[in-house]
Amino acid sequence: MINIIMQKQGNNFKSFEISGHSGYSEAGSDIVCSAVSSLANNAVVAICEVLDLKASVKVDEKKGYMKCVLPNVIDEKTRDIVNVILDSMQKSLSYIQNDYKKYIKLEVKNEI
Numbered sequence: 001m002i003n004i005i006m007q008k009q010g011n012n013f014k015s016f017e018i019s020g021h022s023g024y025s026e027a028g029s030d031i032v033c034s035a036v037s038s039l040a041n042n043a044v045v046a047i048c049e050v051l052d053l054k055a056s057v058k059v060d061e062k063k064g065y066m067k068c069v070l071p072n073v074i075d076e077k078t079r080d081i082v083n084v085i086l087d088s089m090q091k092s093l094s095y096i097q098n099d100y101k102k103y104i105k106l107e108v109k110n111e112i
Helices: 031-050 076-099
Strands: 003-007 012-019 056-060 066-070 104-111
Touching: 003 031, 012 031, 012 076, 031 066, 031 076, 031 104, 076 104
Parallel strands: 003 104
Antiparallel strands: 003 012, 012 066, 056 066
16 A cells, blocks of 8 residues: 655645555556656656755655655745645545545645
């Protein structure tokens, strides 16, 4: 199962962490894994390359692991863009979870 934890503080995303393999199909033809990987990679590219933020990103493909931690200091305009990117990722993952409940678990934790 793929486990995803998206961490927020108030209305702002702080990080996301993805671990595990879906087990839906064989590696290379697993549509659940592909969908989750595409969404996560797109978010990292948008944050790190398009917005040029220095997020901490750790990846271990064999273990099916990715963690992205946003910098603590982000200007308000950029923070709003990051929140749109990660809110979109969260909603898309939630749709996948609804269709493939046995293979993916999404959790959003909010620190106050």
